Amino acid sequence: MVEHRHHTRVRLRPPRNSVDPRARRWWTVQSLVTVSGPLLLTALTLFVLSLLFFPGALPWLGPLLLVVLVLPALAYTLTMPGWRYRVHAWELGDTAVYAASGWFWQKRRIAPLSRVQTVDTGRGPIQQYFGLATVTVTTASTAGDVKIAGLSDADARLLAERITAAARTVPGDAA
């Protein structure tokens, strides 16, 4: 039985490269399309309906809509992209690929190049508009897939090529 010796107080440093600044705008649009937009539309619809048919309900419905739908939607759209941009980062080391993602829940993942199975580059419609791409490095485990979102097209291509090349030179067992 081997008792383990801890490295005393070593910390993981953040990855060196931040993502493309345009990613902030992409995330803003994405937040409007997926979360904030629907919330604001719902609020507007309810407000108009109430204005037309139940004006008496406005004194309590107005503030309720504001607190439950409008403010959260605005807060999300205003804070999430910037926060996310500060968090998202990536780095291709000599033996492993390292990426940080998320905003409130943050995730830093490190997968050795010797375990890389495939490298995918994906571009969604909004991403295409901003000239961005997402690089996904897959391993044999879903808990080992590293996703780097918000790279510029050129960076993504370069990174994908470098990872593929590095994965080929590092001896590995991808199984």
Next chain:
Amino acid sequence: MTGRDTDGWRSLDARTLLVHCAWMAAPLGSLALTALATGGDLDLRGWITLGVIGVVFAVITTAGFVTWSRTRYRVTGDSLELRTGLFTRRLRSVPLHRVRNVDLTANPVQRVLGLTVLRAGTAGSAGGRSELSLDALSRPEAVRLRAELLARAGAVSAQDPVLATADPRRLRYAPLTFWVFGGVFAALGAVWRVFDGIGIKPWRIGFVRRSFEEFGHSALWLTVPLALLAVVVTGVIGSVLLYAENWGRYRLEWTDEATLGVRHGLLTTRSVSIERARLRGVALREPMLLRAGGGASVRAVAGGLGNREENRKRSAVLPPASRAEALRVCAGVLGEEVPTDGLLPHPRVALRRRVVRALTWCVLPPTVALAVLGWLLTPVLLYCAAGYALLATPVACHLARDAYRALGHAVRGRHLVVRSGTFGRETVTLRRDAVLAWTFSDTPFSRRSGVVTVTAGVAAGEDGYRIRDMSATEAAGFADTATPGIVTEFLDGSPLADHPRNASDEARI
């Protein structure tokens, strides 16, 4: 019978055709009973039924015969090949070195006929999974073929073969599962849905209503405990029967040096082979009720057993049994004894986080809801709110403390041991060299508390095994100790770390 033609192609067992006819048993049986009751005098409806059965029989048998006659398989030097199809011929080929497990299963009809379905699974990565199934072979042929396939899949060192066999004394752990209560309610729900489906409302049935009015209403203090007792008794009987069916004739053994074989099932035999090379560790599972009874069950952490759901079903290597036996099986599966006690505890702040979580999610919402309702409607509910808070708080705190005590991690030789959970406690022992990625996740709250949840990614079992609420100052060092090399170059203080850092990243940690 297994026919052979040129080039080693073999056909499936012809008795498979009979399996397709099994469905006829019910209609033919009822028809025979009718005939018996009427003295062999079938009316028009009887003849029509017989005719329909005959036609369907002919169609199914023809289809079955065509499928059977056009299906061939063979084992070549390096692959298992299956040829199927009438108009579009398909040839599927699985390289033998990629075969990860070979399952033999048989449903009751197939068992009577002496048939077995052989499934050869390969290591399908991330979703796409290829499996080749031979439905069905004669039992000796299936056993022989499995041995042949597994022998070609590679071999490692030997060990004592049989790890555990069926033991009726284990039945006493059967009632200590969720199914004691869950099963009864699931069954009641099913019955209710059947009634609902055919438009019967159970409370409208005179018998039910009368008994409720006469008995239930007047003596509620008697009915409620009696009903509970009935549920428990039914649940206990049901769970014991289920356990017996599922785990009768159980046998766990190293069928050869490189293959762990699990066989169980009284009526439907289930047998799973796990290749040693794909075995990444074991999980000792102690759900709350089972733990209270001193029991535990064991699951293998292995790859190549199918998707997540199938993996859960097929990876069980020991049913609920005594804890000592579970530990023994763990050691047998791992090939060495890995102590799971004396793990490193997690920081005290993890306890506070658990208490806060238990109070905010389990105690606070019902108390507030009751209090608000009480304030609006009737003061009785206010007392209920106070009572709930008084009762639930100690329970929640106790559970939180239990959850905290469960937390632990350690590096033990070639393995990594992680424990967590209060309702479903799990102690996972993983091979260190199986860890293929590390993930560190946190939130603003956990960062303020100085803890981080670390996930070890493996290509087996649940894919990711979490070490919850580790001290943030120790997490990276622990990952580095457990798997030297993976995280090293990203640690502060490593020779690579003194480059200027991105300004945008400065704000973190």
